[in-house]
Amino acid sequence: MPLRSDWSDALCPIRRSLDVLGDPWVLLIIRDVLHGRGRFDALRESLGISDAVLSRRLRAMVEADLLVRVDYPDGSRTRQGYAATEAAAELLPVLQQLAVWGERHTAMPAGGAHMALIHDTCGNETTQGGSCSACGEVLLPERMIWVKPWKKARDRLVPAGVLTMGETSAAPPD
């Protein structure tokens, strides 16, 4: 996904990762998709992204094997949305590490609150992204609950391939 430079054949694996992930929207889209919010309009609402940019990003992310198109029912018809691939699901450690870092090193805005990352296998909060700081186990999306006090929500993440049909609308930006 070259924005300006093409880093897909860089020798350093970090640089190759950033060739795909270095756009500010990509990780946020994966975050939402790992919450099951993979519908176009749900993403647009949650992200506050323009239609044109979202459309481009989604296409590029399918191309980069981060997303797959999946069907979901809308009343009597079938619509198309997006779900995470295994590759995207394995970015959970990165996302969680970014969440931990953001809480430590960015200023909490008015109305904000601590987002706890709960490993429901052991029931404890983890302060690490890859493995649980409480029980040591490797963290998988479907075993994680993100507690977001500012939206009064406890969100259980979903594994690769899943698109939930829930909450038809009216979710504030996240």
Next chain:
Amino acid sequence: MPLRSDWSDALCPIRRSLDVLGDPWVLLIIRDVLHGRGRFDALRESLGISDAVLSRRLRAMVEADLLVRVDYPDGSRTRQGYAATEAAAELLPVLQQLAVWGERHTAMPAGGAHMALIHDTCGNETTQGGSCSACGEVLLPERMIWVKPWKKARDRLVPAGVLTMGETSAAPPD
């Protein structure tokens, strides 16, 4: 560091992190600075970034408290370079997780090779970014060695505040 959108007061900590880190260059600059390569021309060479963009990024990163300006000796005079802050040093888990992900999910280019992340406290390779997958200890920069076979180098990382004066030139892009 708003590129287009300003996310500094987002409620989600991931989004606040990406307000600072969502530019593709920022994490690569931190990677280099954690190798002690914090001189302007060393960064330019290693990154293949244009002077203008590097200068802007460095200024913004100092502003965002990711870098500090430090002195280093150049013969008989003193010059200025950049070193990581504590905030930047605590991005090590993110960088290492990105390295692991990149090795799993991006195609190794011709001439590439596996980059091993060695925790020299226990002597083993870790497959996790935050804590050592072999001994469980939290990973600190000064205890990590990154083995880069494509440059025949074993690079020991440096803690916050350090700028090494080493290798005057001729390092290939990384």
Next chain:
DNA sequence: AAGGTCACTTTCTTGAAGAAAGTTATAGGA
């Protein structure tokens, strides 16, 4: 005095971001 190094700044072109409006397809209701 001339040349080199380092850390920038300036100038210019190209192309993506973002905002707003338009498009297509399908469904449900009057």
Next chain:
DNA sequence: TCCTATAACTTTCTTCAAGAAAGTGACCTT
């Protein structure tokens, strides 16, 4: 049947940063 609504886009337009190349100034060595 026509009207409206919804979802998933695409199109158009303006603005602004990326990237490339060249220029600047401070300081040093020869």
